[in-house]
Amino acid sequence: xxxxxxxxxxxxxxxTFTYRISEAEFKYIQPGMRLAVPFGKNKLYTALAIxxxxxxxxxxEAKEIHQILDEExxxxxxxxxxxxxxxxxxxxxxxxxxxTAMPSALLLESETVILRKDGTFDASVFSDDEYxxxxxxxxxxxxxxxxxxxxxxxxxVFPILHxxxxxxxxxxxxxxxxxxxxxxxxxxxxxxxxxNPDNLAELLDILKSAQKQKELVLAYFQLFATERRPITVKxxxxxxxxTPAIVKALIDKEIFEEYHLQHDRVNFDGKxxxxxxxxxxxxxxxxxxxxxxxxxxxxxxxxxxxxxxxxEIYIKLIEQHLASGKQILYLxxxxxxxTQLVERLTAYFGNKVAVFHSKYSNNERVEVWRQVLANSxxxxxxxxxxxxxxxxxxxxxLVIVDEEHExxxxxxxxxxxxxxxxxxxxxxxxxxxxxxxxxATPSIETYYNAVSGKYGLVEITERYGKVLMPDIExxxxxxxxxxxxxxxxxxxxxxxxxxxxLSLGEQVILFQNRRGYSPVVECxxxxxxxxxxxxxxxxxxxKHKGQLRCHYCGYSIANPVQCHNxxxxxxxxxxxxxxxxxxxxxxxxxKYKIGRMDQDTTKGKFGFEKILDSFAGREIDVLVGxxxxxxxxxxxxxxxxxxxxxxxxxxxxxFRAFERSYQMMTQVAGRSGRSEKRGKVVIQTYNPNxxxxxxVTNNDYLGMYKEQxxxxxxxxxxxxxxxxxxxxxxxxxxxxxxxxxxxxxxxSQNLSxxxxxxxxxAIARIRNEYIRTIMIKIPQNQPLQxxxxxxxKILDSFxVIAQFRPIKSSVNVDFY
Ligand code: ADP
Ligand code: ZN
Ligand code: ZN
Numbered sequence: 001x002x003x004x005x006x007x008x009x010x011x012x013x014x015x016t017f018t019y020r021i022s023e024a025e026f027k028y029i030q031p032g033m034r035l036a037v038p039f040g041k042n043k044l045y046t047a048l049a050i051x052x053x054x055x056x057x058x059x060x061e062a063k064e065i066h067q068i069l070d071e072e073x074x075x076x077x078x079x080x081x082x083x084x085x086x087x088x089x090x091x092x093x094x095x096x097x098x099x100t101a102m103p104s105a106l107l108l109e110s111e112t113v114i115l116r117k118d119g120t121f122d123a124s125v126f127s128d129d130e131y132x133x134x135x136x137x138x139x140x141x142x143x144x145x146x147x148x149x150x151x152x153x154x155x156x157v158f159p160i161l162h163x164x165x166x167x168x169x170x171x172x173x174x175x176x177x178x179x180x181x182x183x184x185x186x187x188x189x190x191x192x193x194x195x196n197p198d199n200l201a202e203l204l205d206i207l208k209s210a211q212k213q214k215e216l217v218l219a220y221f222q223l224f225a226t227e228r229r230p231i232t233v234k235x236x237x238x239x240x241x242x243t244p245a246i247v248k249a250l251i252d253k254e255i256f257e258e259y260h261l262q263h264d265r266v267n268f269d270g271k272x273x274x275x276x277x278x279x280x281x282x283x284x285x286x287x288x289x290x291x292x293x294x295x296x297x298x299x300x301x302x303x304x305x306x307x308x309x310x311x312e313i314y315i316k317l318i319e320q321h322l323a324s325g326k327q328i329l330y331l332x333x334x335x336x337x338x339t340q341l342v343e344r345l346t347a348y349f350g351n352k353v354a355v356f357h358s359k360y361s362n363n364e365r366v367e368v369w370r371q372v373l374a375n376s377x378x379x380x381x382x383x384x385x386x387x388x389x390x391x392x393x394x395x396x397x398l399v400i401v402d403e404e405h406e407x408x409x410x411x412x413x414x415x416x417x418x419x420x421x422x423x424x425x426x427x428x429x430x431x432x433x434x435x436x437x438x439x440a441t442p443s444i445e446t447y448y449n450a451v452s453g454k455y456g457l458v459e460i461t462e463r464y465g466k467v468l469m470p471d472i473e474x475x476x477x478x479x480x481x482x483x484x485x486x487x488x489x490x491x492x493x494x495x496x497x498x499x500x501x502l503s504l505g506e507q508v509i510l511f512q513n514r515r516g517y518s519p520v521v522e523c524x525x526x527x528x529x530x531x532x533x534x535x536x537x538x539x540x541x542x543k544h545k546g547q548l549r550c551h552y553c554g555y556s557i558a559n560p561v562q563c564h565n566x567x568x569x570x571x572x573x574x575x576x577x578x579x580x581x582x583x584x585x586x587x588x589x590x591k592y593k594i595g596r597m598d599q600d601t602t603k604g605k606f607g608f609e610k611i612l613d614s615f616a617g618r619e620i621d622v623l624v625g626x627x628x629x630x631x632x633x634x635x636x637x638x639x640x641x642x643x644x645x646x647x648x649x650x651x652x653x654x655f656r657a658f659e660r661s662y663q664m665m666t667q668v669a670g671r672s673g674r675s676e677k678r679g680k681v682v683i684q685t686y687n688p689n690x691x692x693x694x695x696v697t698n699n700d701y702l703g704m705y706k707e708q709x710x711x712x713x714x715x716x717x718x719x720x721x722x723x724x725x726x727x728x729x730x731x732x733x734x735x736x737x738x739x740x741x742x743x744x745x746x747x748s749q750n751l752s753x754x755x756x757x758x759x760x761x762a763i764a765r766i767r768n769e770y771i772r773t774i775m776i777k778i779p780q781n782q783p784l785q786x787x788x789x790x791x792x793k794i795l796d797s798f799x800v801i802a803q804f805r806p807i808k809s810s811v812n813v814d815f816y
Contacts, residue, residue: 001054004062005029007047009039010099010107012415014087016050018057019065026052031080032073034106036066036158044110044145044155048098050080067156074106074373076392078430083390086423091724091788091811092415100416101390103369104172105165105362108158110146114170121169129160134169165362172362186233186613188220188247188256203255213250216242220256233258233617244617277348279316283309286460287316293456294434299425301404301450302438304460305699306670307467307634310438311341314400315348317436318381322352326397326433327375330383331424333406338383339609340634345381354379356388386411386420389427396431399424404437404446405663410816417812421446440670441663441701444708448719463674470641470672470679472697474688477645488584489576494642494682495588498622501680502592506639507615508622510585511629511668512578513649519575521548521560525568530560536765541573543583553767581624581644595620597628630667639679641672646685646693653762655717656816658692662704665696716754718814721777722784724791725815728758729769730807739804740772746794751787753778769808775815788813 003026219240371379450457532550539548673679740758
């Protein structure tokens with residue numbers, strides 16, 4: 001009898017493939033081991049074994065595998081089943097899930113490009129083959145895996161490359177384009193000149209008339225004498241009671257020197273939090289209710305207002321599940337948020353916390369993968385963005401999805417277009433673990449599931465420490481413009497509150513949602529607005545760089561000096577973004593330091609950390625930012641939040657626009673007044689009477705929920721209907737148009753369901769490809785499997801029609 005192994009290939013292929021193996025291999029291989037297999041013309045891939053069997057494939061001749069890469073499975077059966085569920089539910093290829101799930105260093109293939117890492121290595125520890133590769137790459141800087149095969153004159157090179165990657169000699173090329181921004185911690189030391197004790201007298205003399213600075217320097221000496229290691233700015237401030245301004249003055253005088261060290265991985269050597277975490281009465285009763293709810297429900301929603309102290313409740317729950325030896329997964333919507341959270345969690349759990357996300361380097365991702373695989377204590381608690389749920393957990397006890405309403409949990413492109421919250425619930429089920437969803441502004445779907453009894457529901461309606469919910473004041477922009485009470489984009493009301501807060505030493509956050517409301521350059525003579533060459537959008541003006549840029553494809557041109565259309569030199573900017581707000585403020589409030597947080601300022605290395613650190617360190621007085629600000633940040637000294645313009649969020653052509661506006665505004669408002677003093681929020685709007693804005697002002701989540709639920713029912717949207725959106729794209733306008741019409745007709749004839757479209761989306765061309773979409777609505781009570789099968793069949797027949805074959809199609813289940 002021949003022997004076979006069924007494998008998943010890391011390619012966009014829906015099927016698994018069968019390879020021939022020997023009897024010995026049949027006995028050795030286990031599902032979850034990686035195999036190097038040939039596929040296509042002379043290419044080698046890292047496939048995943050999922051099943052051993054003896055049935056020959058009848059459509060093709062089974063090839064032989066090349067090599068077994070693992071001695072033990074590195075993927076477990078729960079994962080394989082979970083990935084298959086994702087592929088089936090989200091209608092994508094199992095190969096896409098496999099490729100997304102695994103760190104790419106575990107998926108070498110013959111086309112992978114390998115780079116040299118800087119540094120010197122002790123070549124004497126290399127094996128002969130390792131040395132040959134090492135030598136080759138010294139000359140070439142980059143090399144393809146297939147070239148390594150010819151250098152070594154053999155095909156079994158993956159293990160050698162794995163070794164060299166583990167030794168940090170090599171890395172994969174993609175890493176270069178996805179540099180992770182590690183956590184940087186600020187340190188101070190004496191300027192080299194003053195490190196010499198002979199100059200001490202001179203130093204004290206310089207500071208003769210600056211008593212506070214002198215005290216701080218003395219405090220530094222004392223701290224350094226006891227600690228005998230580098231001193232962080234934070235430590236120094238705590239030990240001396242000085243203000244950041246004094247540290248800054250000493251840095252400016254070149255007495256202190258600041259430097260940053262990387263704390264990018266959890267390597268906790270500090271003291272564990274000694275003070276025991278004591279929950280408030282409201283927190284304690286929520287904690288108890290969650291446990292009661294877990295007795296009968298797999299999933300529970302914790303709906304707690306902003307600053308109610310949800311994180312502390314998570315910490316207590318984690319403690320409880322740690323004690324039972326189980327693994328814990330903590331999902332966050334955004335990598336940027338991990339820093340604050342990791343600090344809070346490591347203070348309690350020390351080295352048991354591991355962080356995992358796609359922006360980590362290959363080595364780090366592989367390391368966490370191996371720790372989780374070994375069920376190591378070091379990774380008993382895993383914090384991460386959506387991809388963390390693909391780790392090889394074998395014994396999950398608790399899954400926390402924080403800020404569950406965030407749309408970033410849904411992957412848009414490429415496939416798998418999965419919703420991490422929903423997929424994590426399925427994963428928790430497979431482990432018989434409990435899932436806790438947390439939010440101050442739950443998504444309509446989740447709240448509906450909670451109210452209807454599918455999920456448990458626990459609510460906290462007060463802030464920790466009985467801090468009052470912020471006081472929200474609406475400013476009518478129409479009236480302010482009419483009465484000429486505006487300076488730039490600032491109403492007199494907002495400016496007055498800002499001046500008051502700042503004069504008390506408090507900090508301010510200003511929110512400007514730039515999405516859909518970007519600054520553009522417009523010709524005052526002919527009205528021409530420069531457009532992207534490849535996409536149907538206007539180019540966005542970036543003053544700082546003197547550029548116009550496309551936010552969809554990255555295309556950019558220098559800021560024009562005259563109109564491309566009529567050559568007029570009278571150009572003006574329209575719309576406003578964070579950059580313009582920052583500029584205006586610098587003129588309006590010259591005394592204060594204005595920071596900005598958006599995609600542009602956080603792009604550079606360490607950008608995000610630096611801004612957050614200096615805001616937390618009170619070196620920035622006003623922070624202007626986009627929706628990045630809305631996500632769970634906790635700053636104690638912020639007493640005022642301003643929303644520059646609420647309207648552009650409200651009028652998005654999207655059935656979730658009001659829900660999202662409510663969430664965004666409530667979350668941003670929630671950054672204000674998080675400790676002691678009651679916070680203030682100013683919302684500038686042309687529509688102060690709009691229902692959603694009223695709901696935000698009155699903290700009326702239930703009102704928002706009921707109104708939206710009503711609309712969703714009437715217009716056939718979630719949670720009453722599931723949405724599947726099909727997108728077609730191609731460079732030929734007519735082809736997409738015809739293809740979309742064909743598909744629409746066949747779908748509506750074969751499904752007795754509402755099928756909408758084919759529609760040209762708001763941005764109908766991106767990177768020179770024309771786009772059409774079709775939306776299918778499936779009632780909640782209708783079985784999905786059958787409908788998906790029909791859709792799949794229709795798509796398959798679409799793809800074999802010669803004239804439509806070149807059209808790219810993609811399917812988005814539970815479209816967000
Ligand atoms: P949420 O996530 O609900 O918005 P946080 O967990 O960030 O709220 O809590 C808000 C603030 O209150 C934080 O600064 C947190 O440290 C503090 N806090 C909450 N609960 C406690 C507690 N039991 N003991 C001490 N501080 C707490
Ligand atoms: Zn013009
Ligand atoms: Zn473009």
